[in-house]
Amino acid sequence: MRELSLNILDIVMNSIEAGATRVITAIVESPSRNLLQIAVRDNGRGMSDELARSVLDPFVTTRTTRAVGMGLPLFRQTALLAGGDLRIDSQIGKGTTVIAFMQLHNLNRPPLGNIVDTMMNLMTASPNVHFFYAHLTDGGRFCFDSFRLFSIMAEHDCSIYEAADRARQNFENGLRRIGARLF
Amino acid sequence: MTLQEIVEAIGFSVLSHGEADKQVRWAYLSDILSDVMAKAPKSALWITHQLHENIVALAYFKGLSGIILPEGNLPDTETLQKARAKRIAVLSTSETAFDVAGRLYLLGLRGRP
Numbered sequence: 001m002r003e004l005s006l007n008i009l010d011i012v013m014n015s016i017e018a019g020a021t022r023v024i025t026a027i028v029e030s031p032s033r034n035l036l037q038i039a040v041r042d043n044g045r046g047m048s049d050e051l052a053r054s055v056l057d058p059f060v061t062t063r064t065t066r067a068v069g070m071g072l073p074l075f076r077q078t079a080l081l082a083g084g085d086l087r088i089d090s091q092i093g094k095g096t097t098v099i100a101f102m103q104l105h106n107l108n109r110p111p112l113g114n115i116v117d118t119m120m121n122l123m124t125a126s127p128n129v130h131f132f133y134a135h136l137t138d139g140g141r142f143c144f145d146s147f148r149l150f151s152i153m154a155e156h157d158c159s160i161y162e163a164a165d166r167a168r169q170n171f172e173n174g175l176r177r178i179g180a181r182l183f
Numbered sequence: 184m185t186l187q188e189i190v191e192a193i194g195f196s197v198l199s200h201g202e203a204d205k206q207v208r209w210a211y212l213s214d215i216l217s218d219v220m221a222k223a224p225k226s227a228l229w230i231t232h233q234l235h236e237n238i239v240a241l242a243y244f245k246g247l248s249g250i251i252l253p254e255g256n257l258p259d260t261e262t263l264q265k266a267r268a269k270r271i272a273v274l275s276t277s278e279t280a281f282d283v284a285g286r287l288y289l290l291g292l293r294g295r296p
Contacts, residue, residue, distance in 0.1 A: 002234060081215065107216040111235045 003113025004038065007078065009122070010071035011040045011098050016126055018044030018096065025119070026134045027112075029104065029180055036084075036109060037101040047090040056088065075100055082109040116171045120164040123149055127160055139179035144171055184208075184290065186248050186272055189228070193274075193286055195251065198263055201272025205248045210292045212284050216241055223247060224295055228272075228287065230280050234258050239265040239273075248272060253280040 008025060015023045020042035028037040047055070054060040058073040076086035084102030102109050115135075123131050123146050132145040144167075152163040184192075187203035209224035214232050223229060223245055230251045231238060239262055242250055249272025252258060257275055258266070266273045276283060 002232075081217075107220055107237065107241070111237075 002110060004078075004110050005113035005115045005118040007071065007075040007100070008038060008040065008115070009118050010075070012122055012131075014071070015040060015042035015044050015096065016129060018042065018046070020044035020095065020129060022130045022132070023122075024132045024134070026136070027115070028136045030136075030138055031104060032138050034103050034105050035101060036082075036104040037099065039097060039099045041095065041097040043095040046092045046094050046096055047088075048092060049090075052088045052090045052096075056086075072098070078102070078108075078110060082106040116168055116175070119144065119171070120168060124160050124164050135175060135178065135180055137178045137180050140177065142174040142178050142180070144174065184292075189287075189290060189292075190272070190274065192290055193276075195274040195276040195278075197272070198258065198275055199249075199266040199271060199273035201249045201266075202270050207248050208292060209296065210284065210287045210294065211247075212280055220245065222295075228292065230283050230287075232256060232280065234262060236262040236265050238262065239269060239271055242266075242271045243269045249274060251276065251283055253278055253283050 012023055012025065022043045024041040026039045028035060055072050056076055058070055079086045079100045079102045082102035083106045084100065086098065086100040088096065088098050090096040119131065119133050130146050133143065135142045149160060149163045149167055152166050153160060156166065184207055185203065186201055186205045186207050189207055190197060205226060207226060207228055209227040210230065211219060211223040211227045212230040213219050216233065216237060219229060219241060225246050226248045228249050228251060229242060229247050230253060232253065234252070234256055236259060238250055252273065252275045255275065255277040258273060263273060
């Protein structure tokens with residue numbers, strides 16, 4: 001995957017597959033700590049320790065024994081190459097947290113890519129899931145969640161797609177305001 | 184060979200011209216940027232599937248003569264603007280990286296001094 005937002009999309013899709021009703025995506029981008037951390041936390045059905053280990057093993061037959069593909073092993077490979085790692089914390093019936101961290105200034109760290117479109121596409125495609133997005137930099141914090149889309153829908157009496165179009169600018173400005181430079 | 188001679192012989196589409204008269208004897212193929220940083224010979228032509236602007240920064244920093252994008256890949260807009268500004272050649276072709284490497288080898292380029 002050439003952009004980290006594609007990895008994020010992949011993980012969040014796993015969360016939706018797992019029946020999550022709430023998915024939190026948190027990005028920490030800190031030049032001072034030379035850190036880029038991506039965490040996705042859901043309240044889906046969760047995994048046993050054995051399954052959580054197997055989703056990181058690329059040799060476990062994909063698609064037959066489990067619903068997830070090669071996304072996590074590849075994402076972990078990316079994190080390792082960029083001086084970091086990926087961890088999974090999961091509890092049956094409670095949910096799953098995937099945390100990938102890497103060196104922000106590592107040559108092998110891919111760009112974040114278009115995180116705004118990624119989040120908007122997720123929110124419009126699964127309106128029944130509550131998405132919460134947080135982005136922290138050395139310069140501040142930006143948050144966005146599905147409810148903001150719903151209030152735009154109510155205010156302008158428009159569809160969720162139009163609401164997403166209206167929200168895009170706000171999302172981008174918010175990221176710019178805190179000095180996020182990972183587009 | 185000069186960059187110009189290679190470009191003419193190989194017939195890939197030129198997105199950024201680079202320094203036409205630069206002597207090119209080496210080529211390097213990798214998508215792992217830290218590898219390229221550590222091992223690419225000076226003035227090498229670099230074959231990669233990566234497309235973001237770090238590739239131009241790296242090529243400029245290492246003094247590479249150009250970047251070849253296989254599989255019909257096209258660079259991001261910013262990447263191309265930077266490449267033109269820094270006079271780094273960028274070529275694009277529908278051929279695979281393997282075939283691109285073979286073509287360069289037949290032209291007499293090698294992987295390391």
